[in-house]
Amino acid sequence: MSEQGISKRQAVLPEESGILVIGLGLIGGSLLAALREAGYKGRCYGVDLNPNEVALGRRMGLIDDGGADPAAFLSRVSLIVLAIPVMAIAPVMAQLSRLRRHGQIVTDVGSTKSAIRDQIRAGIGQVPSWLVLGHPIAGAEKSGVEAANPMLYQHHRVILTPEADTDPGALRRIEHLWRVCGAHVEQLTVERHDEVLARTSHLPHLLAFSLVDTLARQDDRLDIFRYAAGGFRDFTRIAGSDPVMWRDIYLANREAVLEALAEFETGVSELRTAVAGSDGDAMLGIFSRASHARHYFDRLLSQKSYQAMETRNVVYRAGAGGQVRGNIRVPGDKSMSHRSIMLGALAEGVTTVEGFLEGEDSLATLQAFREMGVAIEGPQAGRVVIHGVGLHGLKQPKGALYLGNSGTSMRLFAGLMAGQTFDVTLTGDESLNRRPMGRVADPLRLMGAVIDTGEGGRPPLTIRGEQRLAGIDYDLPMASAQVKSCLLLAGMYATGDTRVREPAPTRDHTERMLTAFGYPVARHNDVAHIAGGGSLRGGFIDVPADISSAAFFLVAASITPGADLTLEHVGINPTRVGVINILREMGASIELLNEREVSGEPVADLRVRHAELHGIDIPVDQVPLAIDEFPVLFIAAANARGTTRLRDAMELRVKESDRIKAMADGLDVLGVVNTVVEDGIDIVGGRYQGGEVESLGDHRIAMAFAVAALRAEGDITIRDCANVATSFPNFPALAHEVGMQVEAVAEGA
Numbered sequence: 206m207s208e209q210g211i212s213k214r215q216a217v218l219p220e221e222s223g224i225l226v227i228g229l230g231l232i233g234g235s236l237l238a239a240l241r242e243a244g245y246k247g248r249c250y251g252v253d254l255n256p257n258e259v260a261l262g263r264r265m266g267l268i269d270d271g272g273a274d275p276a277a278f279l280s281r282v283s284l285i286v287l288a289i290p291v292m293a294i295a296p297v298m299a300q301l302s303r304l305r306r307h308g309q310i311v312t313d314v315g316s317t318k319s320a321i322r323d324q325i326r327a328g329i330g331q332v333p334s335w336l337v338l339g340h341p342i343a344g345a346e347k348s349g350v351e352a353a354n355p356m357l358y359q360h361h362r363v364i365l366t367p368e369a370d371t372d373p374g375a376l377r378r379i380e381h382l383w384r385v386c387g388a389h390v391e392q393l394t395v396e397r398h399d400e401v402l403a404r405t406s407h408l409p410h411l412l413a414f415s416l417v418d419t420l421a422r423q424d425d426r427l428d429i430f431r432y433a434a435g436g437f438r439d440f441t442r443i444a445g446s447d448p449v450m451w452r453d454i455y456l457a458n459r460e461a462v463l464e465a466l467a468e469f470e471t472g473v474s475e476l477r478t479a480v481a482g483s484d485g486d487a488m489l490g491i492f493s494r495a496s497h498a499r500h501y502f503d504r505l506l507s508q509k510s511y512q513a514m515e516t517r518n519v520v521y522r523a524g525a526g527g528q529v530r531g532n533i534r535v536p537g538d539k540s541m542s543h544r545s546i547m548l549g550a551l552a553e554g555v556t557t558v559e560g561f562l563e564g565e566d567s568l569a570t571l572q573a574f575r576e577m578g579v580a581i582e583g584p585q586a587g588r589v590v591i592h593g594v595g596l597h598g599l600k601q602p603k604g605a606l607y608l609g610n611s612g613t614s615m616r617l618f619a620g621l622m623a624g625q626t627f628d629v630t631l632t633g634d635e636s637l638n639r640r641p642m643g644r645v646a647d648p649l650r651l652m653g654a655v656i657d658t659g660e661g662g663r664p665p666l667t668i669r670g671e672q673r674l675a676g677i678d679y680d681l682p683m684a685s686a687q688v689k690s691c692l693l694l695a696g697m698y699a700t701g702d703t704r705v706r707e708p709a710p711t712r713d714h715t716e717r718m719l720t721a722f723g724y725p726v727a728r729h730n731d732v733a734h735i736a737g738g739g740s741l742r743g744g745f746i747d748v749p750a751d752i753s754s755a756a757f758f759l760v761a762a763s764i765t766p767g768a769d770l771t772l773e774h775v776g777i778n779p780t781r782v783g784v785i786n787i788l789r790e791m792g793a794s795i796e797l798l799n800e801r802e803v804s805g806e807p808v809a810d811l812r813v814r815h816a817e818l819h820g821i822d823i824p825v826d827q828v829p830l831a832i833d834e835f836p837v838l839f840i841a842a843a844n845a846r847g848t849t850r851l852r853d854a855m856e857l858r859v860k861e862s863d864r865i866k867a868m869a870d871g872l873d874v875l876g877v878v879n880t881v882v883e884d885g886i887d888i889v890g891g892r893y894q895g896g897e898v899e900s901l902g903d904h905r906i907a908m909a910f911a912v913a914a915l916r917a918e919g920d921i922t923i924r925d926c927a928n929v930a931t932s933f934p935n936f937p938a939l940a941h942e943v944g945m946q947v948e949a950v951a952e953g954a
């Protein structure tokens with residue numbers, strides 16, 4: 206059969222009649238092995254100057270034929286991979302551009318890109334449109350075709366660095382080549398690729414070569430190697446990499462590596478100063494930032510769109526029916542967790558926090574303070590120890606502060622940052638970057654802050670340092686604890702008094718916690734006052750379980766026949782108990798047991814049992830007191846007799862999603878009758894079916910529909926649920942523990 210005939214029938218890479226790999230080492234050999242494993246049926250050829258590698262490649266079944274000269278195979282292939290050292294690529298490209306006749310496309314695997322591109326340009330006058338420069342990030346210390354591993358690229362990244370005039374068809378085919386091998390393919394510019402790799406790969410290798418060489422030259426080197434364990438062993442593993450290949454990389458990526466090395470030298474000298482001066486706090490700051498960096502950035506990055514290919518979002522499959530029984534403790538209060546880190550960081554002395562919420566939102570706050578030089582130990586099982594730096598002890602972060610999905614972080618930070626001596630930029634994920642920030646920027650400007658916002662008052666916010674703030678008298682245009690808190694926090698840095706009047710009471714955790722840290726805040730009727738120039742004193746904060754997370758289970762138990770559930774140690778601050786008041790008015794059975802006070806906040810165990818609910822007109826004064834609980838309250842309404850009516854809840858439209866619309870759309874899918882108005886909704890309770898709903902990446906919408914499944918007549922699939930981790934990371938596990946049937950699966954599984 207002709208090769209043409211084979212290529213027409215083959216399912217894997219149907220456009221490639223044959224593939225030539227020039228350079229039969231670990232990288233080229235593994236690519237061939239992966240293609241074979243994936244079922245590629247076209248012809249494979251290998252070229253290598255070492256005849257033993259060619260013979261081995263043939264014996265291993267990786268290639269059909271091979272030799273030392275590419276010319277012999279060109280007419281038989283449609284795709285050529287250059288898997289040779291960086292410095293050898295330009296000469297081979299010159300040869301290929303002379304001999305290429307049949308429209309073959311070419312890619313390379315070199316670890317640096319600018320030098321290769323520039324050398325090719327110098328050699329043949331241009332980077333041909335049929336060349337797609339690329340780099341699989343899957344190095345290993347082994348070399349030679351013998352080490353070829355068909356799994357080497359599975360779930361690894363391959364970066365392609367196309368030029369503006371690269372042929373899109375060629376780009377698509379090279380992307381396809383790597384995907385077939387199991388890789389995630391991404392694109393960067395040549396320059397960005399080299400900067401990133403200089404820091405993530407070239408610098409660490411350089412340090413390993415240098416450290417191992419330095420220690421190996423010392424007199425007591427036998428002992429050093431005899432007792433080498435842990436850390437040093439890892440360095441020797443990296444230093445075992447191919448010397449010639451790495452020499453070429455440093456020759457090729459000289460500038461970017463030197464820049465990365467200079468940054469590193471600054472870092473080492475900071476650490477040297479800390480060690481020399483026995484500055485334990487400085488060391489702890491650096492080490493705790495470093496020791497959490499990987500975990501933290503892995504999680505934050507997985508929300509970013511440029512990594513979307515790897516992030517398979519989470520889908521909930523919520524089975525119809527289930528039980529709600531037992532005793533559980535939901536995670537720590539998000540609002541208080543944020544504030545415990547903020548005030549702990551700005552206090553004098555050490556603050557210990559127990560019950561801290563290890564969710565993405567509060568972790569974003571925590572990491573931001575690490576970026577500003579605060580030493581923070583943990584979190585470890587809810588315990589965090591913060592080594593406060595005082596109100597004026599923060600340092601300028603190296604880059605923008607990334608606050609993920611967290612509106613509270615951004616709005617409270619805006620107030621705190623307005624009082625610093627350095628400039629700082631605050632940014633977040635796609636949802637946060639759509640949320641209104643004018644509500645904090647405008648009053649802060651009245652206090653003297655200088656703030657640039659994105660279009661329409663949205664993030665990013667750039668807040669200029671060294672401004673003199675003066676207290677203001679401000680009437681909040683909306684009931685918002687975030688705006689109130691922002692201004693009170695800025696008020697600590699302002700001269701005179703800052704007074705904030707709220708149109709309706711909102712959560713007062715900032716006021717209570719400031720008081721607990723020894724910073725007085727007065728309250729007269731609807732006005733909170735703070736005077737600038739005080740200080741905070743570190744101490745102990747016990748964060749109770751979050752009533753906003755408990756709310757999902759309050760509704761779950763209320764709507765499920767036979768339910769009897771106790772939620773332990775829940776915060777029942779009067780400015781947060783709207784959900785209990787509203788559910789009770791609908792007929793729910795909720796008992797407050799063992800009421801007590803911790804760290805200036807009331808807590809109780811909540812016992813909730815099934816009850817017949819009926820629709821109500823939700824009292825408007827309860828709206829700010831239950832603002833985050835409406836998604837799940839809508840599910841209570843769907844299970845109540847009659848109509849539940851909500852008004853004066855415009856704020857719901859500017860949360861992580863437009864929560865009125867997101868819920869109404871999902872209720873429509875389930876067949877729950879509802880009527881949306883600008884500032885609210887009417888929901889008619891009754892039977893409803895299952896279906897597939899969108900959470901729009903909003904944690905509370907996702908969890909609300911999981912609760913709905915308890916009474917649905919069919920299963921509910923909820924899309925885009927990864928953000929549940931912002932406020933309630935173990936929600937599926939706790940739901941399962943009480944008898945609900947919620948399973949989190951990766952999208953597409």
Ligand SMILES: O=C(O)C1=C[C@@H](OP(=O)(O)O)[C@@H](O)[C@H](O)C1
Nearest residue numbers: 540613684685686687688832833
């Ligand atoms: O201050 C806080 O911790 C919060 C205040 C509320 O926001 P608004 O101030 O925007 O109402 C709430 O929705 C948010 O989840 C947390």
Ligand SMILES: C=C(OP(=O)(O)O)C(=O)O
Nearest residue numbers: 610611612613614833860
């Ligand atoms: C609105 C919420 O949070 P934030 O504003 O902090 O993003 C929420 O948790 O429901």
